[in-house]
Amino acid sequence: xxxxxxxxxxxxxxxxxxxxxxxxxxxxxxxxxxxxxxxxxxxxxxxxxxxxxxxxxxxxxxxxxxxxxxxxxxxxxxxxxxxxxxxxxxxxxxxxxxxxxxxxxxxxxxxxxxxxxxx
Numbered sequence: 001x002x003x004x005x006x007x008x009x010x011x012x013x014x015x016x017x018x019x020x021x022x023x024x025x026x027x028x029x030x031x032x033x034x035x036x037x038x039x040x041x042x043x044x045x046x047x048x049x050x051x052x053x054x055x056x057x058x059x060x061x062x063x064x065x066x067x068x069x070x071x072x073x074x075x076x077x078x079x080x081x082x083x084x085x086x087x088x089x090x091x092x093x094x095x096x097x098x099x100x101x102x103x104x105x106x107x108x109x110x111x112x113x114x115x116x117x118x119x
Contacts, residue, residue, distance in 0.1 A: 004089065004113070005071030009040040012064040015047060019058050036064050081112035088112055 014036055015027040027035045037043035040061055047059055063070065072089045079088045088110040096106050113119040 004069050005075070006063075006066055006068055007061070008063055008067070008070035008074045010074060011039070011067075011070060013037045013040050013043040013061050014064055015043050016060045016062055017055060017058055018060050024060070076110055079110060081115055084112065084114050086112060086114050089117075091116075 014034060016024045017027065018024045029035050035046075037046060043061055047056070051059065069087055069089070073087050075090050076088050080086065081088060089112075091109045091111040093109045094106045095109060096104050099105055111117055
């Protein structure tokens, strides 16, 4: 069963340092303000270039303003259930069909959290 994905790669992102037995710390700039990157790629690039490699295993990323199911909505292009109008979630199951020319087409199925998963 697919778990909800609450992290959207294209939304503003902050970098967290989560050391074992310590509370998470957010990355700040020289003016002691939280560094907010426009998307995940920019944050990853900054970490790769500016943060020491021994801290890389403890780096995590979070959206600046978390939204429930934002990653799922991004992956499914905001598709909704026709029955209950809730946002669909990728199920990570695939159905394969054979095309007339002999090639195979794989289609990823979508689940409704209410109707299909009973959440």
